[in-house]
Amino acid sequence: MTPESTPDPSIPGPGHSGTTGPRHRGKGRRRKPRDRRRKALLAMAWTAAGIVVLGGTGAGVLYFKLNGNLTSVDIDQMLGTDRPAKADNGSENILVLGSDTRSGGNKKLGGGTDDGTARSDTAMIVHVYKGHKKASVVSIPRDTLIDRPACTGSDGTQHPAESGAMFNSAYSTGGAACAVKTVETLSGLRMDHYLEVDFSGFEQLVDDLGGVEVTTTADIKDPDSHLDLEAGTHRLDGEQSLGLVRTRHGVGDGSDLGRIQLQQAFVKALVHQVKDIGLLGNPKKLYDIADTATKTVTTDSDLGSVNSLMSFASGLEGIDPAHMHMVTMPVVYDPADGNRVLVEQAKARQVWDALRNDRPIPASATQDTATGEAGTVVSAS
Template sequence: MSAKSTPEPDMPGGSSSELVQPRQGRRRKPCGKRKGLLIVAWISAGIVVLGGTGTGYLYFTLNGNIKSVDINQALGTHRPQKIDNGSENILVLGSDSRSGGNKKLGGGPDNGSARSDTAMILHVYEGRKEASVVSVPRDTLIERPRCTDTKGHTYPPASGVMFNLAYTTGGAACSVKTAESMTGVRIDHYLEVDFSGFQKLIDELGGVKVTTTKNIEDPRSHLKLKAGTHRLNGKQALGLVRTRHGVGDGSDLGRIQLQQAFIKALTKQFKNINLFGNPKRLYDLANTATKTVTTDSDLGSVNRLMSFANGLKGISSRNMTMVTMPVQYAPADPNRLIVAKAKAEQVWTALKNDKPIPKTATEDTAKGDANGVLTGS
């Protein structure tokens, strides 16, 4: 019998100290908010590189679009040691605020606060030719440390809360603090993506071509695809990366497997797009991309984002390792996950030492049964 991870109940921001109690046999809530991909931030950075070569007007327009938060000041000095060899770790979150354009797409608390339903730690190796991506399941029960948000508000530690509630509690700074506490890995940068911008970016890129090996039908994410090859528009792509009931065992782990496959397909196709041949399309993409991401203050300008993105251009889908943080289903509540500590430590040790993630780290851990359902075309 496959255990499944389900969405957590809506919780207001700033209140995550409550212990999650085991709840058996719960009915799942409709899934209306699954989004937020590493590739969106990656593409956004790449587009900024291209857009930054334009006129001064374009530069100042794009620069004004970028939102940033000063995470370093909020985190202070008690942090994991930084490896000074040119490698970097970036926490990428997908947030589900219902403000602005996101409200039409659903998802997220009605009070305007947000949750991070997708989290990935991107490790760029020394030399910037290879990368590893570790997806962190949102339903994983963790020990959240005491954290301070960028406004100076401090929140007490919490035990047995889901990883994504760190963002609901204290925003970007609390998420980074939690990731560092959980992994022992120094997080050098932060990128946050909203899913309304993701949908628009896919449309402006002309869609993405994928092949599904099975029929996918999930009314909760408004997606219906027959097995075969498709060019997905923005709405379909958003439905694909947020679906969890249409494939696999219906868990968040299965959705992560779809997201990882989609990232590789999109990365492959993006490198073949000649954006310089269409100045209007280039501007539209750059304008949307810079409105879609929120960065840490170190990346909060076009020049800095250009420099960062230039360091990623040499990484292809073939040189990208993608894994899910080793987890097991929680014994007291199969709708939740717990960290497989010994296996996870292999992952974090590898990243801290700028080494490849060993294959043994993900053996005999919980799976989502959606592997191989989606491939690039």
């Protein structure tokens, strides 16, 4: 589409495929304040944040038939009724995964496998409190050793339960449904929605946005992530942004824990950028971003249409970044393997109990737990 052209509302966008599971189209090692105009929507994760903000604008996306871009997975059908009960207090839980599939456009991004196997490189549980004015985000380290429940893969293959499995192996074993089942077993919380973000699409979205401005307090150098940043303020393009949220060896002790801190900070910076670029005055940019975003995510079937995503997003626009509490699931280093972490059960229970009862996560839940010693602070500029 040329810059002067206008999308035909009757023509849906091209199809998309990405994750495992039934699809439905259209429907480690120890390793300043902003003014009121800057009020942003909840950022679930990277690209998902873009979709939420687009929906929150209340204009633009309604006029574009982008349903054909969306891919969805019927989590409810795959998991059946043996799940935690839905909350009856108006709160919601959303599982957001960042997929590190190495096939196609993702091969050049580095790390992981190169055989097309997908793994959940990033996992966040977003808890939206009753009234939808605040949220808590709990990141789950990919290197956490957990007891994975038995899962049925998208092809019907039965995968037996496994003790001492890495958390991110659940996705590669049985796809989205297995990842959701594992998180629900781990937390005891019902995941009301699922959003999966593809890395190469995330990179394109940041470029469509014109980059994201962040400030770092220390140098970050990681050849594996193609990242070389001096301390200071930078406008990161898509490749640099992806390097930032994926770097392990450039910060702290080289573990996933330090990377999680960068991811959480980048989410807020991304939301500020999306809010500030004036999409309502630029329909072409709005369409390009919406087109990239809808090609980039896989959702649960309840969010598998543009209208459903917009309705969902409109319920989140009252959440200010100041009311987003981001933590990492309480873990300790595995004494048998410094490259792995274990759930700190008593403190994790405080987190899950708080969310189950729609209460703030107590500070005691994350005290004296493994942090990754990142040291480097990243903030929105």
